[in-house]
Amino acid sequence: MPESQGTYLRALLPCRRRRKPRRPAPIGTQQIVDVVVGESKKELPPAGESEQMSSLPGGFLSVRVLRGINLVSCDAKGSDPYVVLSLDGQKLKTSVIKKTVNPVWNEDLTLAVMDASAPIKLEVFDKDTFSKDDMMGDAEFDIEALVQIIQMDLEDIRSGTVVRTVRPGGKDCCLADESHIIWDKDQVVQDLLLKLRNVNTGVVHLQLKWVTIPG
Template identity: 40%
Template sequence: MTDSSAAGGRSSSLMDNLLGLLRIRVKRGVNLAVRDVCSSDPYVVIKMAKQTVYDHDTFTKDDKMGDAEFDIKDYVDALRMNLKDLPSGTIIRRVQPSRQNCLVEESCITWNEGKLVQDLCLRLRNVECGEVEIQLQWIDLPGSKGL
């Protein structure tokens, strides 16, 4: 499983006028499906709008271990608030699990040591079991004035 990944740039009007990087850190997989004899060697592929987990195989095609989707709209909306100097641990917004997302539980967008952070636990779909814990964090580019 990868330790961290960063995605940046503009893909739609949602990200317009944002100058920086969205870091997506894969924290861990929980109760992942077994795809080899007694374990798996999972890794994650992150795409705009999709996150997918695979088992790496040396001699055969890698096995898909599920997929999950999450929406960054609430996180981006919180970024656009241009928050400053809040106490660490301040909850900015709560995102509830619903039929439109793969959240296992409520996800909080939190001000943490001067950064806006969102921790998510995603239930994998199209597989018998498994969850992936990720964290979103915005990184301003040096010299930028933010939003």
């Protein structure tokens, strides 16, 4: 992360105090299943018990926007899609990919997160030159399950182990498929496939990582 961006993001972080987090379910009703494969098994925090979760560890959320799948076509020649992420006044966007409904971005966006249960909004737009950009769908997600796993000591678990699986459920859920949280090369990584709302088709593939601030 560039030093200037790190300094800006640090300025967004207030002094943390222990408090009871809110209980919205921005990605809809979901089932969380602990799946720890390998020789070592950990006592994981109870799924969905956010009251037992301590304050967020010092750091930032890195969201890798990987690709879009079967997005809506806004023009005869296709769409020029880009993604916008919004949280607590922060708004970050990817580059525009020209004339495709299956864009590959593979770009990292970094957010300062104060509350793991707060919904992070994702929107997809079609870039227009002479008119307002067209909406291509939206979705929401949170990082409660990811943060619970980050707080565990996983050092003796084999790399590549699926530590927790979040399953979609309910009509308001934005998950298109199971979301696996994996211990991979000394990092906790979560893959998300989000189905876009307010459109007939479209999925966005994300990868989440928590970036710890040294010291």
